Amino acid sequence: MSNKVVHAIYNDDDILLDAVKKTRAAHHHIEEVYTPFPVHGLDKAMGLAPTRLAICAFLYGITGFTIYANLLNYIMIVDWPQDIGGKPSFAFYQNLPAFVPVMFEGTVFFAAHLMVITFFLRSKLWPFKQAENPDVRTTDDHFLMEVGVHGNEEELVSFFKNTGAVEVKVIEK
Incomplete structure (x- = not known):
């Protein structure tokens, strides 16, 4: 051949x-x-x-959202509830408006960083590659x-x- x-x-x-x-x-x-x-x-x-990278971005965003929602629930509701500005800390849904910006940023953070890593691995681009x-x-x-x-x-x-x-x-x- x-x-x-x-x-x-x-x-x-x-x-x-x-x-x-x-x-x-x-x-x-x-x-x-x-x-x-x-x-x-x-x-x-x-x-x-x-390309199927958009599907990966969606899955990575859902992963980030889930991790940050559970993290906020554990930190702010379960582990150490605090009275901040007179807002009750008895349930996740009561504090949801304050948690939305953090969950959004976590979603974007996970999607962006994992997409870059996926792109580099998929393209076989790693450090010191000729x-x-x-x-x-x-x-x-x-x-x-x-x-x-x-x-x-x-x-x-x-x-x-x-x-x-x-x-x-x-x-x-």
Whole structure:
């Protein structure tokens, strides 16, 4: 099995988007696309599934809300009830209006911090990880599409030149 990939380099995001659509229509497998900035519609053109991070954010928010509601109940009602400003501390529902800002902030805190951790783990980005950028120009002004070679190499190179690539290279991975 060949470990070769084609690096097709483009200098315009619209040309890249059209090339991705043509590549998918020709049933070539796109390994990765490297861009210097987010390209609107690229994920849909590549056929990537929608992210499920929003579901995680909701679950993390519910977790934070539950933890903070139970924490407030234990601290302010069960463990050490105090008469603050003449408000009774006999039941959670009687003090609920005072607890709402704290529970809201706890919800946001949990959702935000756990989302960042989830994103880093899901993206395999951890401290001291080496960059996986195949061409330094993709951090400045060029776009790179990486496609696995399965079949005729010369035919694939000419296909990408016809899609508007300014440079096409075959790389052994």
